[in-house]
Amino acid sequence: MVKQKTIKSEISLIGVGLHTGKEVKMTFKPAPENNGYTFVRVDLEGAPMIEADANYVVNTQRGTNLEKLGVKIQTSEHVLAAFVGCDVDNVIIELDASEPPIMDGSSKFFVEAIEKAGIVEQEAKRNVYVVKDIISFTDEATGSEILVMPSDEYQVTAMVDFGTKVLGTQNATLKNMADFKTEIADARTFSFLHELETLLDEGLIKGGDLNNAIVYVDKDISEKTMNNLKVAFGKEKISVKPNGILDNLTLHYPNEAARHKLLDVIGDLALIGTRIQGKIIANKPGHFVNTQFAKKLSKIIKIEQRNFVPSYDLNQEPLMDIHKIMSMLPHRPPFLLVDKIFELSDSHVVGLKNVTMNEPFFVGHFPDAPVMPGVLIVEAMAQTGGILVLSTVPDPENYLTFFMKIDNVKFKHKVLPGDTLIFKCDLISPIRRGICHMQANAYANGKLVAEAELMAQIAKKQ
Numbered sequence: 407m408v409k410q411k412t413i414k415s416e417i418s419l420i421g422v423g424l425h426t427g428k429e430v431k432m433t434f435k436p437a438p439e440n441n442g443y444t445f446v447r448v449d450l451e452g453a454p455m456i457e458a459d460a461n462y463v464v465n466t467q468r469g470t471n472l473e474k475l476g477v478k479i480q481t482s483e484h485v486l487a488a489f490v491g492c493d494v495d496n497v498i499i500e501l502d503a504s505e506p507p508i509m510d511g512s513s514k515f516f517v518e519a520i521e522k523a524g525i526v527e528q529e530a531k532r533n534v535y536v537v538k539d540i541i542s543f544t545d546e547a548t549g550s551e552i553l554v555m556p557s558d559e560y561q562v563t564a565m566v567d568f569g570t571k572v573l574g575t576q577n578a579t580l581k582n583m584a585d586f587k588t589e590i591a592d593a594r595t596f597s598f599l600h601e602l603e604t605l606l607d608e609g610l611i612k613g614g615d616l617n618n619a620i621v622y623v624d625k626d627i628s629e630k631t632m633n634n635l636k637v638a639f640g641k642e643k644i645s646v647k648p649n650g651i652l653d654n655l656t657l658h659y660p661n662e663a664a665r666h667k668l669l670d671v672i673g674d675l676a677l678i679g680t681r682i683q684g685k686i687i688a689n690k691p692g693h694f695v696n697t698q699f700a701k702k703l704s705k706i707i708k709i710e711q712r713n714f715v716p717s718y719d720l721n722q723e724p725l726m727d728i729h730k731i732m733s734m735l736p737h738r739p740p741f742l743l744v745d746k747i748f749e750l751s752d753s754h755v756v757g758l759k760n761v762t763m764n765e766p767f768f769v770g771h772f773p774d775a776p777v778m779p780g781v782l783i784v785e786a787m788a789q790t791g792g793i794l795v796l797s798t799v800p801d802p803e804n805y806l807t808f809f810m811k812i813d814n815v816k817f818k819h820k821v822l823p824g825d826t827l828i829f830k831c832d833l834i835s836p837i838r839r840g841i842c843h844m845q846a847n848a849y850a851n852g853k854l855v856a857e858a859e860l861m862a863q864i865a866k867k868q
Contacts, residue, residue, distance in 0.1 A: 408532045410495040412436045414524030419515060421507025424481060424595075424618065425468060430503040432485075434523060437496035439530035442679055443486055445472070445479045449502040458486055460677035460700035466693035468605070470674050480505040483673030483693070484595075488516035490676050491586030494525060495532060511594035511618035513669055517587050535707050537684030543699040550688075550695040552671070554703065557685035559583070564668035564688045570598070570624045572650035576664035586672070592658055593665035596620035599627065606634050620662065621652040667691050678704045715849050716830060718756060724748055726793070734802045735792055740766045743786035744829070747793055753833045757790035761850075763823040778821040783856045784812065787846035790829040795842035795864050804867055810841070811861040818854050825850045831860070840864040 418433040437444065443458035456462060456474045464473040469481030485506050489497055491513065499506075509515040542553035563579040580590055597605070597619055623646045627635075635644050635652075645653045659665055671688050674696035682703075688696070726734075726747035735742065749756035761778055768776040788809060796802035821827060828849045835843050841863045848856040 417523040423505035424508035435498040486676035487673030488513040578664035755794040791831040
């Protein structure tokens with residue numbers, strides 16, 4: 407079991423936004439378990455928060471841009487890639503502008519800040535989606551495609567084809583996320599000259615210079631363009647190097663463009679909100695196809711999690727048989743609705759009930775079509791949860807359990823004679839003063855048959 411991680415202490419970086427040219431202060435802060443990555447706009451009233459969620463992607467021009475209730479975050483991908491690459495699950499990212507600082511156009515400085523702040527393990531288990539089948543998304547307009555296939559760990563391959571003489575086909579692969587810092591983090595963003603001309607004409611890339619964006623010259627430079635570049639980059643002289651890029655910059659790798667595209671894939675797929683155990687293969691990736699794939703995978707994961715049925719060996723020796731259960735619970739037949747307990751920890755419990763035709767409630771519910779009443783399924787889940795809360799006191803036989811609240815009850819399928827019910831109850835919050843707040847699920851025949859949020863309290867017998 408891998409546990410979640412956050413940073414030890416807060417740390418700030420100051421730079422300029424690539425497209426706005428404005429100075430930006432960005433602060434990383436430790437976040438609680440299950441927080442994920444959240445952006446906070448401290449420059450706006452109320453410091454509104456935007457979760458790093460693929461469903462908040464509004465456009466992918468010149469970066470992955472998020473918007474929630476009118477509040478925007480631009481070019482989020484380099485920062486998010488750094489946290490995934492550093493194996494950090496939970497962090498609050500405060501910004502006093504809409505855009506993180508571009509720094510040198512890579513994730514390098516963000517990785518250095520994360521390492522300086524330190525990383526600490528948390529108590530909660532990390533959520534990991536284990537890929538079992540190939541899942542893909544294709545952008546028919548561009549031919550771009552991303553797929554994920556089963557693998558023992560998270561791996562990413564990016565294959566790019568820019569169709570130009572100066573920058574043709576390149577590939578990059580990251581086999582182990584532990585190598586992100588040394589192999590991918592310092593790969594800088596890039597642009598082609600023809601794209602740069604348009605951005606300059608539109609008044610964008612105000613924070614750009616020759617140190618944070620590789621410019622590939624894919625056409626002849628006119629005198630007008632050359633003058634515009636000198637002004638934009640604050641240089642008296644600009645020339646093209648033999649390898650086809652503007653001067654004053656040396657490539658870190660021959661395939662730096664492909665490595666940066668791989669970096670973007672990691673950052674964009676962080677918007678799924680769940681770690682992936684699988685191999686990503688991205689053919690001609692871009693922010694649009696990346697985020698569309700993230701949305702698709704996020705939806706698949708949520709559906710599978712909602713329909714997930716845990717598997718237990720019902721032939722194993724139970725942790726508690728009916729006699730041990732009766733020594734703890736005050737209930738007795740015909741109202742004792744738990745037969746065995748298989749798992750019990752500080753935060754969860756798993757129990758079982760064999761439903762037979764001999765149950766007294768089948769006499770009247772219903773004589774010609776016996777169905778277990780939903781309220782009794784809820785009661786059985788509560789009794790299983792009662793084992794969890796009573797296990798926190800040294801003399802459970804001297805306590806009674808009472809319902810306090812039941813919320814969000816749903817019945818999915820009928821429970822019939824001959825079914826075996828499995829109950830799993832997980833704490834929603836720690837047990838305090840004998841009060842237990844839990845999420846309870848009941849399964850039978852490989853399906854979720856009922857679920858509810860339950861709150862109960864134990865009280866000493868008078």
